[in-house]
Amino acid sequence: MSKLADLLAQQKELEKQIEAARVAEQADALKQISEICKAHGITYAQLKPVMVKQRKRRTKAEIEAAKG
Structure with missing residues (x-):
């Protein structure tokens, strides 16, 4: 694999990890x-x-003006 292909594969893997961390x-x-909501009612x-x-x-004036 070329260096570019390796980097793109790494990018894809990082994007998956980022999404998992976000979720x-x-x-x-x-x-x-x-x-917090339960504690404070x-x-x-x-x-x-x-x-x-x-x-x-x-x-009403804004609505009429938008109609043109």
Whole structure:
């Protein structure tokens, strides 16, 4: 194999390892979040507004202007 092919194979393996580490860390973070919510009595209803980006409501004038 050429040096390039070896490096590309290493890159593929590293990408797999990175993805596995990302998934594991994400699972750990979710577990920590769950534990904190339980410890403080935080419900999903309380957490959702903080986690979801609120969309700005458009005025009727903005909607009409967009229609052209």
